[in-house]
Amino acid sequence: MTKRAVVVGINDYSIQDPSGGLNLNCCVSDATMFYHTLVDSFDVKPADIYYYADRSATRDTILRAVSYITSIAEPGDVAVFYYSGHGARVRADSGHRDVDSYYEALVPAAGDFITDWDFARVADSLRPEVCNFTLVIDACHSGGLHDTDNTVTKVRSLRYSDELIDLICSKLRTLIPVGICLPLAAHQQLAGNVSHVRRADDGTIDLDEDLDRVLVRASRSTLLSGCRYDESTWESSTLGHGLMTQALLDAFNRSTNTQPSYREVQDDLRSAVRQLLEKHILPTRPGVTQTPQLRGQDNRMDEGFLDGWTFTPA
Template sequence: MEEKNKRLAVLVGCNYPNTPNELHGCINDVLAMKDMLVKRFGFDHENIELLIDEPNTSSSTMPTGANIKKALGSMIDRAEAGDVLYFHYSGHGTRIPSMKYGHPFRHEEAIVPCDFNLITDLDFRQLVNRLPKGTSLTILSDSCHSGGLIDKEKEQIGPNSLEDKNATLKQIHITPKTIPYESILQHLSSLTNINTTDIGTHLLEFFGSEASLRFRLPLLDLDLFQPLKHDEGILLSGCQADETSADMRPNNMNGANGKAYGAFSNAVEMVLKDNIGQLSNREVVMKARDVLQGQGFVQQHPCLYCSDENADAIFLLQC
């Protein structure tokens, strides 16, 4: 009997407890998505790897940069034609100065694991390029500056492809899910005791071969990571590259079941609960935009980056 196609997921929630960068809803985000993956999208518990920084918890792996990349690499190594792969990240994001001339915003996008070992857009490009033919990797990043988190992925919904609605609602109080570049640089400098403003030097000194490809490769070699001809990377970002994503607590506004949550993760969850039929990737992002607008998040605009074909493909290929 032929084995059924696998559905594999890596879910990462970083709350950064007991630090100046503490968030509160990120672990709740990925736990809620895990439940959704199992009940609605046919994922098996055994095929979902959870990485959270919950204190006094030994049931999951800590979401360090090395552990996240290892989990993603292992998932891709297991993948075969027809498999559906999913990565959900809820936590801080940041922007680092671009090393490439003429880059939009002159910055590169990155997520911030619990140990500050940045995972950059180039790392996600390399992961997508490793996908076996006939598989897809959907990334949902509920983090600041997450637009464009897969390097060179085509923009389908974003600042250059869609005119935003006029904002008529008052912006509510939020905690942005971002750590400024200067704060990351200061933290890493305290670890290495090296007097330089080059963040790559600090990351290479402290993390060595576990640092991002963005800092380990010579500048000229970065262009080797072009998108493949048949690119199966799909990015649903919580906001545009120059925006922040919100972390919400019940005392800020009515939380999901009284719990803290990430605004984009919660919006996607609401969209999926309110629409029991199949939704395309494009529809999920557009409906999530509408939810956020209705809740008053007028400065956060989710985006979609993928091929034309995948823009209209069914989200997680729901049967």
């Protein structure tokens, strides 16, 4: 079994926004710490990790690296993608304003945003029944009001214009998360998975999700994401990291379980993020929540986290 990883952290968004208004503080340190955790705790060889920070983390570079580690994966191998940076939402059909389907997306340092369809295309040769492709994404996609005077805590989502918020609230009925590698032919399985889309007081987009479709058998990967569709992921310069990444690494460092399952990781992560939120975010942002999520292949949640699959589905 070989484990390979692509690790991305972006603080510098000055190519996307020369004003510097999109810049973050803690994503590169997140990526660096996750890199070392892969080596120290999950036996990934440094030569098998492709690390990109700030301006090197372009769309083309990221997708090329993901394509490489998934294309050479053999039965029993593990491919990992880690991302710390901004998220966004884009229409599934960019040419029509009236579409009701949207993609969550990652914002690279340069180039077009990266959606789940992009990951599904570049990982097309991967055999998900025998190869574990896991994505860990510390970003959010719900928009929100960004306090530009607050340099300590930041939200990892692009800020949406009033026009875009109104459009999403009036049209959105299907939301495809980034990182589950859902084939285009299977998108119908998520049709109508969100409802009652509305603008929250803090400028985020609130909604109700059909919880029966969080896990989708047709997914070709497993996703551990930083929050629900209607929440934000937070970073704190005092902490030096994003809350999700810090909680994840703390959980690995203190756990006596040498091979936790995906469900166990999610449970530990939610508890740890809640504690960090109370200490670092709630004093200045009362009422906010952040709830890490597991999405993707429903038959893999009890498998070992970042381990080779133990069975082949019939």
